[in-house]
Amino acid sequence: MTHKNGSDFNFSGKNINIEQIQQEIQNRLDSYSDTIDEIKTPEEIARTLRMQMIGEFSPEMKQDNIIQLTDTDIVPRHYIIGWRIPIIGHINAIIRRVINAEIRRYLLPSLVKQSVVNQRLLEVVETLSKENKQLHQEIDKIKIERES
Amino acid sequence: MTLRIDQFYTTVSSGDATSKQILNLQEMLHRMGYKSDIFCEYQPTQFERKTWQMMQYSHFANHKNILLLHYSLTYSSFVMDWLRKIPSRKIIIYHNITPHTYFWGINDVFYDAAYTGRKQLPFLRELTEIGWGDSQFNCKELVTNGWETSQVLPIIFNSAQLSQKPKQKLLKQLSNQINILFVGRMAPNKHIEDLILTFYYLKRRIFPNARLFLVGSIQGMERYISYLQTLADQLNLSDVIFTGHISASELVTYYHGADIFLSMSEHEGFGVPLLESMYFDLPIIAYKAAAVPEVLGDSGIMLDTKHFPAIAELIGIVLEDQALRDEIIARQHTQLQNFLPMTVQKQVQSLLSAL
Numbered sequence: 487m488t489h490k491n492g493s494d495f496n497f498s499g500k501n502i503n504i505e506q507i508q509q510e511i512q513n514r515l516d517s518y519s520d521t522i523d524e525i526k527t528p529e530e531i532a533r534t535l536r537m538q539m540i541g542e543f544s545p546e547m548k549q550d551n552i553i554q555l556t557d558t559d560i561v562p563r564h565y566i567i568g569w570r571i572p573i574i575g576h577i578n579a580i581i582r583r584v585i586n587a588e589i590r591r592y593l594l595p596s597l598v599k600q601s602v603v604n605q606r607l608l609e610v611v612e613t614l615s616k617e618n619k620q621l622h623q624e625i626d627k628i629k630i631e632r633e634s
Numbered sequence: 635m636t637l638r639i640d641q642f643y644t645t646v647s648s649g650d651a652t653s654k655q656i657l658n659l660q661e662m663l664h665r666m667g668y669k670s671d672i673f674c675e676y677q678p679t680q681f682e683r684k685t686w687q688m689m690q691y692s693h694f695a696n697h698k699n700i701l702l703l704h705y706s707l708t709y710s711s712f713v714m715d716w717l718r719k720i721p722s723r724k725i726i727i728y729h730n731i732t733p734h735t736y737f738w739g740i741n742d743v744f745y746d747a748a749y750t751g752r753k754q755l756p757f758l759r760e761l762t763e764i765g766w767g768d769s770q771f772n773c774k775e776l777v778t779n780g781w782e783t784s785q786v787l788p789i790i791f792n793s794a795q796l797s798q799k800p801k802q803k804l805l806k807q808l809s810n811q812i813n814i815l816f817v818g819r820m821a822p823n824k825h826i827e828d829l830i831l832t833f834y835y836l837k838r839r840i841f842p843n844a845r846l847f848l849v850g851s852i853q854g855m856e857r858y859i860s861y862l863q864t865l866a867d868q869l870n871l872s873d874v875i876f877t878g879h880i881s882a883s884e885l886v887t888y889y890h891g892a893d894i895f896l897s898m899s900e901h902e903g904f905g906v907p908l909l910e911s912m913y914f915d916l917p918i919i920a921y922k923a924a925a926v927p928e929v930l931g932d933s934g935i936m937l938d939t940k941h942f943p944a945i946a947e948l949i950g951i952v953l954e955d956q957a958l959r960d961e962i963i964a965r966q967h968t969q970l971q972n973f974l975p976m977t978v979q980k981q982v983q984s985l986l987s988a989l
Binding site for chain 2: 497498500501502507510511514515518528529531532535536539540541542543554555556557563564565566568570
């Protein structure tokens with residue numbers, strides 16, 4: 487179905503009288519005398535807003551990751567000490583939890599600091615890498631210009 | 635000795651489709667007589683008794699046992715190294731990865747993980763002997779990434795997970811108005827803005843008292859949500875409701891109280907809420923993209939194009955025409971049978987016997 491504003495609308499469904507429904511939709515759309523009277527259509531508002539608030543992806547913006555962002559975090563955040571064996575398991579878990587708590591108290595501040603440093607370093611390295619790529623492209627461009 | 639078929643996933647959480655599939659699959663494997671445990675990189679507190687930390691898998695790692703690797707985002711370098719050392723027969727179950735471009739400007743961590751996840755696929759090919767996907771759409775991507783063949787292991791629909799009683803107070807609030815429902819993570823690939831645009835025409839031209847319920851986690855998507863809320867404000871739509879992550883009984887209530895399930899998603903590895911809508915007799919109107927046509931089969935209404943005023947009229951017609959609605963619901967019921975545990979169990983049996 488091509489609407490009078492030039493846009494298409496198609497749908498599918500088994501055992502459904504598609505032609506009849508499409509005609510009904512067409513009739514209903516034609517019956518609106520008001521149309522949408524704003525300066526911008528809702529679709530345009532959505533597009534503009536998206537550009538303003540999120541921006542649009544450009545393939546040049548992505549390059550291969552040097553290091554995974556998730557790998558920069560070295561803090562063991564999800565270590566669970568549980569037990570499934572009755573009695574002995576419970577005692578074993580308590581002992582391991584006490585040791586774990588003591589080690590964490592000693593190590594955690596350093597691990598958190600190191601994770602922050604890792605993340606910042608990754609950001610710096612990626613920015614430098616991106617700049618390097620751009621500079622290489624510019625050098626290649628200048629070379630081509632000089633040769634021609 | 636009984637053959638073990640264990641499963642690995644980064645972490646198991648409630649409300650996440652992959653996690654539900656892992657738990658359902660474990661139940662099925664137990665029924666079929668296999669020993670099966672779930673191993674995670676990050677063992678969740680909530681599922682502490684149902685999961686094991688991945689390092690404990692070493693007791694079961696041998697050339698006979700099978701380890702199913704559920705893959706839906708990315709594995710850390712630690713997991714990749716660990717997998718290389720494990721002698722067990724490994725099978726990837728691919729749930730698909732949202733293309734990274736969707737997360738541009740929204741969430742750097744998701745962007746990075748999605749990008750890396752897809753780049754990791756060829757490496758996983760070297761580690762696994764076979765690939766399964768929960769839809770043909772996912773299987774095709776495995777084949778593109780080097781797997782010779784790939785078979786479908788569909789999502790198991792376990793109605794027991796939706797057996798909670800609806801919350802009466804909330805159900806009462808949902809009555810006497812037209813409620814349009816969408817369920818899923820509030821992620822940019824779901825094109826929530828298209829739901830809002832359709833809702834704009836529906837509310838302005840057909841049902842002034844309609845409400846749009848957007849049910850699903852907003853975690854990590856705050857920037858996208860901010861855009862969507864601003865859009866709703868600028869269009870003067872006060873009845874666009876973001877519920878955030880909700881309990882299972884609240885979810886059941888929304889399904890009971892809704893009049894139509896509308897999806898504009900452009901990337902779905904499967905689409906569990908479509909099955910849930912089928913179960914709750916909710917007519918589905920969904921954009922035809924990715925795995926959606928496979929999940930819907932001959933049921934529901936699939937949109938080939940996005941013409942928002944026309945989609946709003948279509949919703950109006952479906953809600954006005956009882957016979958049409960009944961026909962859609964009947965077909966959806968038939969389609970749902972393909973995902974019931976007993977049907978999927980036969981497929982799992984056949985996949986395992988082919989190994």
